[in-house]
Amino acid sequence: xxxxxxxxxxxxxxxxxxxxxxxxxxxxxxxxxxxxxxxxxxxxxxxxxxxxxxxxxxxxxxxxxxxxxxxxxxxxxxxxxxxxxxxxxxxxxxxxxxxxxxxxxxxxxxxxxxxx
Amino acid sequence: xxxxxxxxxxxxxxxxxxxxxxxxxxxxxxxxxxxxxxxxxxxxxxxxxxxxxxxxxxxxxxxxxxxxxxxxxxxxxxxxxxxxxxxxxxxxxxxxxxxxxxxxxxxxxxxx
Numbered sequence: 001x002x003x004x005x006x007x008x009x010x011x012x013x014x015x016x017x018x019x020x021x022x023x024x025x026x027x028x029x030x031x032x033x034x035x036x037x038x039x040x041x042x043x044x045x046x047x048x049x050x051x052x053x054x055x056x057x058x059x060x061x062x063x064x065x066x067x068x069x070x071x072x073x074x075x076x077x078x079x080x081x082x083x084x085x086x087x088x089x090x091x092x093x094x095x096x097x098x099x100x101x102x103x104x105x106x107x108x109x110x111x112x113x114x115x116x
Numbered sequence: 117x118x119x120x121x122x123x124x125x126x127x128x129x130x131x132x133x134x135x136x137x138x139x140x141x142x143x144x145x146x147x148x149x150x151x152x153x154x155x156x157x158x159x160x161x162x163x164x165x166x167x168x169x170x171x172x173x174x175x176x177x178x179x180x181x182x183x184x185x186x187x188x189x190x191x192x193x194x195x196x197x198x199x200x201x202x203x204x205x206x207x208x209x210x211x212x213x214x215x216x217x218x219x220x221x222x223x224x225x226x227x228x
Binding site: 006033040041043044045048091095102105106108109110 | 148150152158159160161162206210212214215216218219221
């Protein structure tokens, strides 16, 4: 079974530039999550999708961040314009809704974003 | 609101020694608890999970964790640490909607 795939692995941009991250979840997983992980900290949820619907985006800074999950499979997370404080690792995770209780989330390797 | 505290930011143990990483959580209902491990430059890998039932859960790589409701704890243990266990470990709690809250992590270093 292929895991969660993210690209790019690394991105370096200047502040005020736009940037986008892509995520392909595990096949059959209808729930997709985007997290931001600052250096030395645990991940923090930005947005959660159930299929193509964003069901929780309360932590997403909507003035500059946007996300989409067209067709309920792949997802992109965009920042425009990027600020110095956006430097972090952006992690994507997916989980299945099948089975009893909360299903574990499976994480990709992340995209490490550096803002110059 | 749910929260997770990992009191130890760094821990160093000798190879072959036993390990215990502490985790305390705050959640109003029966928690769903997880331990993840993160190697440098990698994503998070699930070690084990607790949903209900037996309070001692076994995971991958020889890890286990014990859920203690009275102490609001979910400590991770391993009887004999290997050098390859050096990594960052995250405890997390999920609410009924599977929204994960992570602790700040514990960085494990293993001395030869």
